[in-house]
Amino acid sequence: MSVIAGHLGYWVTIFLMVAGLYMLIARTNLLKKLVGLAILQSSVYLLYIAPGKLIGGTAPIIADGFAVYSNPLPHVLILTAIVVGVATLALGLALVVRIREAYGSIEEDEILEQED
Amino acid sequence: MAVAVIAMAVQRNLFGVVVLFSIYSFLMATVLVALDAVDVAMTEAAVGAGVSTVLLLGALYLTGGTESKPMQRPLLPLALSIAVGAVLAYGMQGLPAFSDPQAPIHSHVAPRYLEQGPKETGVPNVVTAVLASYRGYDTLGETAVVFTAGVGVIALLRRRTRKGK
Amino acid sequence: MKSDIILRVIAKLLMPFMLIFALYVQFHGDFGPGGGFQAGVIAAGAVVFYAIIFGLTEGQRLVPEWIVEKMLAAGVLLYAGVGLAGIALGGNYLDYFVLDADSVRGQLRGIFWVEAGVALTVSGVMIKLFYLFAGRGRDAGDS
Numbered sequence: 001m002s003v004i005a006g007h008l009g010y011w012v013t014i015f016l017m018v019a020g021l022y023m024l025i026a027r028t029n030l031l032k033k034l035v036g037l038a039i040l041q042s043s044v045y046l047l048y049i050a051p052g053k054l055i056g057g058t059a060p061i062i063a064d065g066f067a068v069y070s071n072p073l074p075h076v077l078i079l080t081a082i083v084v085g086v087a088t089l090a091l092g093l094a095l096v097v098r099i100r101e102a103y104g105s106i107e108e109d110e111i112l113e114q115e116d
Numbered sequence: 117m118a119v120a121v122i123a124m125a126v127q128r129n130l131f132g133v134v135v136l137f138s139i140y141s142f143l144m145a146t147v148l149v150a151l152d153a154v155d156v157a158m159t160e161a162a163v164g165a166g167v168s169t170v171l172l173l174g175a176l177y178l179t180g181g182t183e184s185k186p187m188q189r190p191l192l193p194l195a196l197s198i199a200v201g202a203v204l205a206y207g208m209q210g211l212p213a214f215s216d217p218q219a220p221i222h223s224h225v226a227p228r229y230l231e232q233g234p235k236e237t238g239v240p241n242v243v244t245a246v247l248a249s250y251r252g253y254d255t256l257g258e259t260a261v262v263f264t265a266g267v268g269v270i271a272l273l274r275r276r277t278r279k280g281k
Numbered sequence: 282m283k284s285d286i287i288l289r290v291i292a293k294l295l296m297p298f299m300l301i302f303a304l305y306v307q308f309h310g311d312f313g314p315g316g317g318f319q320a321g322v323i324a325a326g327a328v329v330f331y332a333i334i335f336g337l338t339e340g341q342r343l344v345p346e347w348i349v350e351k352m353l354a355a356g357v358l359l360y361a362g363v364g365l366a367g368i369a370l371g372g373n374y375l376d377y378f379v380l381d382a383d384s385v386r387g388q389l390r391g392i393f394w395v396e397a398g399v400a401l402t403v404s405g406v407m408i409k410l411f412y413l414f415a416g417r418g419r420d421a422g423d424s
Contacts, residue, residue: 010208012118018201019121026193031130031175035137038168039121042144045156051212053151054222060152060242061313062234070152071226072242076251078156079243080258083318083403086163086171087265090410093175094272097417100179154314158306162322167407170329174414237377238385239311239392247316248392252375255395256360259402263357266406273413 009050016043028108030096034089041085048074048081117143134172141165155243292334299327307400311389317396321403328404329411337415349409356402363394 020043023036052071060072096106103111120140127133141164148157229246239245247255307320332340364375372379377391 007208007211010211011205014201014204014208015118016121017204018197019118019125021200022193022197023125025196026190027125029130031172031179032133035124035133035172038137038164039124039140042141042160042164045144045160046147049148049151049153049156052153058152059154059314060230061154062230062240062242069230069242071222072229072246073226075153075156075243076246076254078153079159079247079318080254082156082159082163083258084261086168087262087406089168090171091265091268091272093171093414094269097175097178097414098272106179155316155319158314158319159322162319162326166326167322167410171410171414174411178414178417236385237388237392239389241311241313241315243314244310244316244392244396248395249377249388252364252377252395255399256364256375259357259360259399262406263353263402266353266409269410269413273417275416 009046013043013047013050016040016046030099030106030108033108034092034096037092038085038089041081041088045078045081048078117147130176134169134176137172138165138169141168155241288334292331296327296331299330300324303327307396310396311392317399318403320396321400321405322407324400325404325407325411328408332411332415337412341412344408346409346412349405349412352401352405353409356398356400356405359398359401360395363391363398367391 017040020036020040024033027033052074054068054070057068057070058066060069100106103114117140120136124133124136145157145161148160229242233242233245234240237245237249303320303324306315306323310316328344331343367376367379368374370379377388378384380390381387
């Protein structure tokens with residue numbers, strides 16, 4: 001079953017992505033939604049880095065004695081993605097704090113009731 | 117990691133969710149080291165388990181909630197998520213297998229960076245060389261994004277110096 | 282937590298090591314894992330650690346707010362300035378090989394200043410975020 005063994009990294013990625021998506025859309029608490037978004041983003045990191053690894057290779061730092069290196073290009077993209085992800089999380093948390101001060105609660109249904 | 121994520125989804129105490137998120141970030145950093153991504157693992161450990169956890173705890177303290185209500189009618193979002201997962205599983209069968217040297221990701225640009233990087237830039241760490249020199253524009257944009265996020269949070273959370281507003 | 286003597290002693294012992302480790306990661310980013318982002322976050326973590334244990338006012342006496350705000354902007358300006366220096370010396374924007382007579386030395390110089398700018402901005406933003414989140418609670422405590 002090479003579909004399972006060769007693609008194990010992708011199965012883990014899909015599971016994490018689905019779990020993050022579920023937390024994002026199914027929970028009413030705003031903080032839990034943000035945590036679900038963070039999990040969704042981190043599953044994408046795995047999606048990019050797993051194909052770059054070569055078995056028998058090493059980290060992409062050129063040194064004597066190593067011949068095979070893992071691919072450095074996804075590492076660069078994901079470094080940027082991690083920092084942008086924490087920037088998004090910080091802005092989202094600031095918004096949650098202001099919503100709490102304006103509406104008195106961080107449960108989505110209570111906020112929508114106050115809107116009507 | 118899967119256990120941590122399932123526990124986070126089910127857990128209703130928000131402080132427990134934040135602690136589980138920190139554990140999840142550390143596990144992710146360990147997996148990244150196993151995948152030879154040492155720079156990314158250091159960043160993920162520092163940013164995910166350090167700064168993200170501190171910010172989440174700060175927001176938790178400010179919003180004051182420790183419990184969240186149970187979900188009514190959880191079936192529709194669960195079915196939707198599983199449907200998305202099924203579509204992704206169908207699509208990922210076309211992707212190359214793990215550690216395939218013939219995968220398209222290892223052709224075109226990456227061998228050139230690995231061979232020419234230390235000679236052209238003098239820096240043995242290829243990730244730093246690509247990040248700062250070959251793809252310097254992206255790093256400039258990312259620094260601008262971090263700066264903008266800081267400015268945005270300042271605008272949202274600046275202390276009101278005049279009381280009574 | 283200020284009254285707990287174990288935490289105070291441990292914090293005072295660990296702070297210089299954390300800051301030196303941040304500088305080590307910054308400058309050894311060329312030869313090992315590391316670079317601007319990691320160094321900025323570790324340095325911010327050292328200051329946040331100090332502020333958590335000794336209180337927010339002590340932390341803000343150590344690193345005042347106006348220094349943090351200047352650091353935020355100075356990092357981005359430094360990065361953009363390196364790009365403009367590339368134009369001034371005859372190349373395109375963000376060309377490093379014109380910064381020195383020897384092309385490889387120019388690359389090293391450019392990478393050094395660029396990583397320093399990134400570390401300044403990232404550490405400034407992380408410290409400022411912590412100050413905002415922690416300071417808001419003290420103000421809203423009476424509402």
